[in-house]
Amino acid sequence: MMDRPQDLILIVEDDVSLAERLAQGLREAGFACRIAGSVRDAELLLDEAPPALVLLDMGLPDGDGAALLENIRGRNADLPVIISTARSGIADRLGGLEGGADDYMVKPYAFEELLARIRIQLRHSERVQLQRSVGDLTIDLPSRTASRGGQVLDLTPREFDLLAYLASLRGQVATRQMIQQKVWNVRSAMASMENVLDVHVSRLRQKLDGPGHAPLLHTVRGVGLVLKEKE
Known part of the structure; x- marks a missing residue:
């Protein structure tokens, strides 16, 4: 064939x-x-x-x-x-x-x-390309939905884009610059962009790593973010 x-x-x-x-x-x-x-x-x-x-x-x-x-x-x-x-x-x-x-x-x-x-x-x-998984988190790209432990997460479009990008790195750390380029398509450093990213990360973490769930979204101090199960 x-x-x-x-x-x-x-x-x-x-x-x-x-x-x-x-x-x-x-x-x-x-x-x-x-x-x-x-x-x-x-x-x-x-x-x-x-x-x-x-x-x-x-x-x-x-x-x-x-x-x-x-x-x-x-x-x-x-x-x-x-x-x-x-x-x-x-x-x-x-x-x-x-x-x-x-x-x-x-x-x-x-x-x-x-x-x-x-x-x-x-x-x-x-x-x-159709689906990504990290622990009990499942991300369905065609439908743009994400669920953890079988429960659908109520994500904004930008939060979903951020989560899907971090999941695509398969446990590798994403720097803030990488996230700004890939999720927001912003290539130059801007203080306002830093604040926007912080707000979205905070909201995503609240929805993703709520009570009863082991944290998946981790901050690597001085480097960036990584989505993975705790080792």
């Missing part, structure tokens, strides 16, 4: 021969592909056409793939990223996965295995 042709894969790989072979195989499987040989090229392509998945090499000529991965997560917390690298150490694997990658493959690998893992990540991504 052919995959949907609209599924665009961004291959970030500085080995031109390998990148072309991967692209050819993926195109034959029904995917569209674009190739970036550097961090800079990848950032440009991410801006031009958001992909459905990124296949990311860690050793790039103008920087480390870990920095690009962090950039990708700041742009889109739900975008599937599979690391494709020769780095096989346990520390490298853990660093990549803890840094936000969804999967980690060590070169050389069988193309059939890569294809299977890409399909798994894309199926998971489709589900994530």
Whole structure:
């Protein structure tokens, strides 16, 4: 069965021969592909056409793939990223996965295995786009509703947007600047924006972490906010 042709894969790989072979195989499987040989090229392509998945090499000529991965997560917390690298150490694997990658493959690998893992990540991504969960909190994106312990939360549109964005980060901390950019689309620092954010966070926390519920919305002092179950 052919995959949907609209599924665009961004291959970030500085080995031109390998990148072309991967692209050819993926195109034959029904995917569209674009190739970036550097961090800079990848950032440009991410801006031009958001992909459905990124296949990311860690050793790039103008920087480390870990920095690009962090950039990708700041742009889109739900975008599937599979690391494709020769780095096989346990520390490298853990660093990549803890840094936000969804999967980690060590070169050389069988193309059939890569294809299977890409399909798994894309199926998971489709589900994530519809619903997100954190503990007993469920967020339904199509209906723009959220419930905790089966009880629907009475959220304003902006409170829902804030909650959905924090949930999309999967336990990673969101800085105030990230929240302002992603939820309010404000890119410059403004004192009034700080006050608006504080008010919305306070109201959301009251509705989300009410009596009988363990806190999910946490403030990381000096950094920002994180939505997760207490460890």
